[in-house]
Amino acid sequence: MVRRYFGTDGIRGRANKVITPELALRVGQAAGLMFRNGDHRHRVLIGKDTRLSGYMIENALVAGFTSVGMDVLLTGPIPTPAVGMLARSMRADLGVMISASHNPFDDNGIKLFGPDGFKLSDEVELKIEALLDSDLTKQLAESHDLGRARRIDGVQDRYIEFAKLTLPRHLSLEGLRVVIDCANGAAYKVAPGALWEMGADVISIGVEPDGFNINKECGSTDLAAISRKVREVRADIGIALDGDADRVMIIDERGHVVDGDQLMAVIAESFKEDGRLTKPGIVSTVMSNLGLERYLGSIGLDLLRTPVGDRYVLERMRADGYNVGGEQSGHIILSDYTTTGDGLVAALQVLAVVKRRNKPVSEVCHRFEPLPQILKNVRFKAGKPLESATVKTAIASAEEKLGRNGRLLVRPSGTEPVIRVMGEGDDKAVVEAAVDSVIDALSQAAA
Incomplete structure (x- = not known):
């Protein structure tokens, strides 16, 4: 069956052209119907990034979900991985993230998470597509069964606490000067807050979203600004997230870029030393550098490759029991903690290695020489x-x-x-x- 709506990471396109209120309404109805099981009061949790179009899409989704009898919990701007985490911890039937990730502001998208906090499978997405093309008016809720919508407080604090708990309680980032670039996106509050609470000296950029400037000359896809800032303030490390904070790139103290391949090598070696790897290897895509594969082999670890896309990495991790995976672009999945890529959690793992080894980031994070x-x-x-x-x-x-x-x-x-x-x-x-x-x-x- 040909996929008409879903791509490799949800539904994505130009806001108000492809991702219209009409489409969002129908997605809410179709997904709501798909996840209505049993007699309990059903609910969906909706998060978003900072794009102007998020307001429009959020309201249309609320109308769709409530029209099929689902209650809606609205979080406001939070990272994509927080939606997965909260959907599971709050026992929602469904989680939704409104975001186009690293794309410009005029794009937007809809990502769906199941009650287990994981992105939906191809099979479930195809069933939702079939519902999208059906006559949904015959399946709407009766007037007395309509859903309710409300905004919930404290979700940002919950996510910060969750991220901090991925590290040992005794570990402090005191003594580290950290530049964090939040891409004017979903993590503009939680990422600096978590780093500050961990004791770091935090310099924040990309934390003034205006609806239009998400990923604009900032974030993990445009590293010039954070490289300059790291050198300017003589920081120990720079952390660059993308618009929905599910990917990360690192800048060392010299202003040089550390990509996802190097980060996976750092984390894999650290997990191996601590006995935390569930299998002797990691999962990445066909795009990861051959240098990574050779380096992992030199320390007794395998590299399993998948097609491009973090969902395929995660599927292989779950199928074969691996707990570290990711992409060269900076999607790092640590399944002991998260159900999808999480830029902040991955960065914290790297910071823990930097603290433990007490060496410059340029040394800690350069594990191999990439092949041309x-x-x-x-x-x-x-x-x-x-x-x-x-x-x-x-x-x-x-x-x-x-x-x-x-x-x-x-x-x-x-x-x-x-x-x-x-x-x-x-x-x-x-x-x-x-x-x-x-x-x-x-x-x-x-x-």
Whole structure:
């Protein structure tokens, strides 16, 4: 069955063009009907980031859920992982996050969590899609069974306390000067608050949301501002979250970027030393650098790879019993604590290692030398360029050039008419030549 609404991370698109009030209303109705089980009073918890369109979508979702008899708990701006945590701890039947993550303000999205705090499976999403395309008017609640909506207080404090409890109670961040960039997004209050309560000297940027500036020249996808600030105030570390705070990037004391691959290496090694790994390895995607795989192998750990997307990482973690996983982009999933990527919790784990080793972040967080990795895209208007015989030959030839000391990944984008080509290996010139040969063949086939 073709997915019409859900992508790899919920429903996402341009606010008031794709993500309209009408769609949000129907999502509320369809998801509400999907999760109405039994005779108890049903309830859904709704969080959001700081986008202007969040007000519109929130109100439409409330109308949808209440119209099918579900009570609604509104939290206001909180991180995506907080929605998963609160949905489970408050025994909600469903959790909803209104966010387009790291996208600009004019996009928005709807992410759904089950009562266990995990994002919904493909199977459940397809059932909701079927309901979205059905006549929902026949399944609305009677007048006396309509749901109620209310805002709840204290959720930010609950999340801060939850994040702090992922570290030992005796551990203090006193003596560390930390720059935190909250991307003018969902964590603009909770992240600085948690770090301050842990004893850090906190300098905050990206904490003045106005509805339009989420992820704008700040956050984990634009690291220039936090790199400057770390150097300016001579901080020990910079922590950059994205708009909904489910991903993180680190800046060392020199202003250099530490990506998700390095962070996973730091956390995996720390967990191994403490005997906290449930399996001798971690889960990541096909995009993680070969250098990470080699480093993990050198300390006796495996790297299991999945398709791109944190949901696929989590599915593999749950299926095979791994408790550390993530993506190069900074989605770090620590399933002992969270049900999805959590930028603040991952950052706290790194800070704990920094404190324990009492060494600079540039030393602690540089666990391996990344192999040269080149990523290029080809846009096409129609057709199936990957089925071209010329393209298949070019791919085979490129793989042969890279041999056993490199990797080639060619995949279509899940969100736009683009084919992505990634190559990596020990010799940058060989990698670039291999990638360019495939790009040339794809460009001709797509013409």
